[in-house]
Amino acid sequence: MAYEDVYRRSIEQPEAFWGEEAKAIHWHVPPQQVLDYSNPPFRRWFVGGQTNLCYNAVDRHLAERGDQLALVAVSTETDVTRELTYRDLYREVNAFAAVLKKLDVGRGDRVVIYMPNMAEAVFAMLACARIGAVHSVVFGGFAAHNLALRIDDAQPKLLIAADAGSRGGKVIPYKPLVDEACAKAATPPARVLIVSRGLDAAEPKVAGRDEDYATLRAAVGDAEVPVEWLESNEPSYLLYTSGTTGKPKGVQRDVGGYAVAMALSMRTVFDVGPGQVMFSTSDVGWAVGHSYNVYGPLIVGATSVLYEGLPTHPDAGIWWALCEQYGVRTMFSSPTAVRVLKKHDIDFIKRHDLSELKYLFLAGEPLDEPTAHWITDALGKPVIDNYWQTETGWPALTLLPGLDMKPVRFGSPGFPNLGYRMKVIDESTGEDVGPGQKGVLVMQPPLPPGCMTTIWNDDARFLSSYFSHFKELLYSSLDWAIRDEDGYTFILGRTDDVINVAGHRLGTREIEESVSGFPAVAEAAVIGVADELKGQVPVVFATLRQATDEPHERVQAADGMRRTVEQSLGAVARPARVYIVNALPKTRSGKLLRRSLQALAQGADPGDLSTLDDPNALEEVKRALQRGPEVGS
Numbered sequence: 001m002a003y004e005d006v007y008r009r010s011i012e013q014p015e016a017f018w019g020e021e022a023k024a025i026h027w028h029v030p031p032q033q034v035l036d037y038s039n040p041p042f043r044r045w046f047v048g049g050q051t052n053l054c055y056n057a058v059d060r061h062l063a064e065r066g067d068q069l070a071l072v073a074v075s076t077e078t079d080v081t082r083e084l085t086y087r088d089l090y091r092e093v094n095a096f097a098a099v100l101k102k103l104d105v106g107r108g109d110r111v112v113i114y115m116p117n118m119a120e121a122v123f124a125m126l127a128c129a130r131i132g133a134v135h136s137v138v139f140g141g142f143a144a145h146n147l148a149l150r151i152d153d154a155q156p157k158l159l160i161a162a163d164a165g166s167r168g169g170k171v172i173p174y175k176p177l178v179d180e181a182c183a184k185a186a187t188p189p190a191r192v193l194i195v196s197r198g199l200d201a202a203e204p205k206v207a208g209r210d211e212d213y214a215t216l217r218a219a220v221g222d223a224e225v226p227v228e229w230l231e232s233n234e235p236s237y238l239l240y241t242s243g244t245t246g247k248p249k250g251v252q253r254d255v256g257g258y259a260v261a262m263a264l265s266m267r268t269v270f271d272v273g274p275g276q277v278m279f280s281t282s283d284v285g286w287a288v289g290h291s292y293n294v295y296g297p298l299i300v301g302a303t304s305v306l307y308e309g310l311p312t313h314p315d316a317g318i319w320w321a322l323c324e325q326y327g328v329r330t331m332f333s334s335p336t337a338v339r340v341l342k343k344h345d346i347d348f349i350k351r352h353d354l355s356e357l358k359y360l361f362l363a364g365e366p367l368d369e370p371t372a373h374w375i376t377d378a379l380g381k382p383v384i385d386n387y388w389q390t391e392t393g394w395p396a397l398t399l400l401p402g403l404d405m406k407p408v409r410f411g412s413p414g415f416p417n418l419g420y421r422m423k424v425i426d427e428s429t430g431e432d433v434g435p436g437q438k439g440v441l442v443m444q445p446p447l448p449p450g451c452m453t454t455i456w457n458d459d460a461r462f463l464s465s466y467f468s469h470f471k472e473l474l475y476s477s478l479d480w481a482i483r484d485e486d487g488y489t490f491i492l493g494r495t496d497d498v499i500n501v502a503g504h505r506l507g508t509r510e511i512e513e514s515v516s517g518f519p520a521v522a523e524a525a526v527i528g529v530a531d532e533l534k535g536q537v538p539v540v541f542a543t544l545r546q547a548t549d550e551p552h553e554r555v556q557a558a559d560g561m562r563r564t565v566e567q568s569l570g571a572v573a574r575p576a577r578v579y580i581v582n583a584l585p586k587t588r589s590g591k592l593l594r595r596s597l598q599a600l601a602q603g604a605d606p607g608d609l610s611t612l613d614d615p616n617a618l619e620e621v622k623r624a625l626q627r628g629p630e631v632g633s
């Protein structure tokens, strides 16, 4: 079917279109109304319908595909591979749900999950969904401070954590981070459930709070827990993402709309159906992990491959070996991961039989052309750049090979996905810009099913963050874009102070807050600078409380800043370079001129400086860039 026809129908007759698509999932009670848009921009999809994500992802497949693989969890960190059929998954998810019930978790309660890509993370998510608890997975690489912020916002009844993660053979104990986060949080969870893989033998227990999963799992045996039927618009999960302030935003997802969007995108975008295999290399802590490691593939009865480990261990062919072994049809990864692989011999790809592999999807950050060409040549398959956000939950711009395969245009993630009304508009006038003109990428509400419903506990912030930028009520993606004559959209980067490091979204202000937490620092400006491997890296310009020309004092200060950021925000946010200056360029009203700093740091023209307060500050920055960063550890 032609994309244009299906897309037009999704836009012109949304209720007929989505009403039809809703039949792809199981409803305990069918919806009474497809769309309620009486309170824009809030919308409710499939009103009155009752369903359950876990039922759709697991129970529903038992009769026909109980013995088919549902989940393959491969860890090259622990050298353990777990292959679970739908029947196995049903058993484990029920047991996990029984444990949650024992810990007094029920419908509407929040559960924070702090685990790496291990099978139990998937069991925990599905178990929450089964009993109507709202999970919030926090990426295992996040530091205690980040975890504490999320705990205080979500106010979970329970926190589930792995004893440790592992990266390149280096064990990272999670338990001390959990303890620190609980100590920092104003409202720590009453209970902490530890799923131990024996990686951190020293892990101490807090009496009355900590529980051991294996012990409770043994006690519940093969218990079965009934599914809790939820109204389509009840929250299913929260996923925190960085904004422009230090406080993360709890992106809230519904139940029915999300399930329908997953089923539709698996078919039309990823071209994966029952019995076929999808391998996403994402972490379960990200939006891609939620949608295409867990819910998407399972809802359609496919097999999902989950991977814990480096893409280069035991060698740079590991992902392709898995594709060959499991007959992966669709693979999903990130440009950064491909740039890592690009440093290795192409033969690591070529030596594998990839006859089953049809596509590689890449998302999360701009896909540069050299990387796109390299991987396309290496695989000899379509490489499909797709654009989305934690907020959208599924691709907003993409090609849809499940419908019809349009030619790839390098540098572009393609066309609006089904149900997404997208425009590129002028930042100040709000008018549509013409082909080839740069503007802000926006979406006309109502947003399609699957996209966020609000920010957890903060409708006002949902409105002010996304819908307050233009006269017309529009969702701002906060990304710059250009659309060419043929309708291919190109993404040019963020309009706000958010940077993208190896696909991880970081607010420059949260890094600034952290840098400023180091006692020697008077003030700091953080920008994202282009990096060959990671897309962007954080770079710090800082003034010290006591200016010094002593090299070792400057190095000490720079080291302190790097350490502070790493401890509070995690290794991914660690500044790549620190420049110590005597003044920072600001406007007369005291706003940091981050865009000018960024331009200078990338050797470009600093742009409009008419609002610059102190020209010396700019000269300072130029001198610092010539001198080079403070080099420390």
Ligand code: AMP
Residues within 6 Å of the ligand: 241, 287, 362, 363, 364, 365, 366, 367, 385, 386, 387, 388, 389, 390, 391, 413, 477, 478, 479, 491, 493, 494, 500, 503, 504, 505
């Ligand atoms: P996150 O919510 O962390 O996935 O980050 C979403 C942001 O990543 C978007 O707003 C974009 O700035 C960027 N992004 C995601 N996918 C792409 C893509 N295919 N091309 C360019 N930028 C992308």
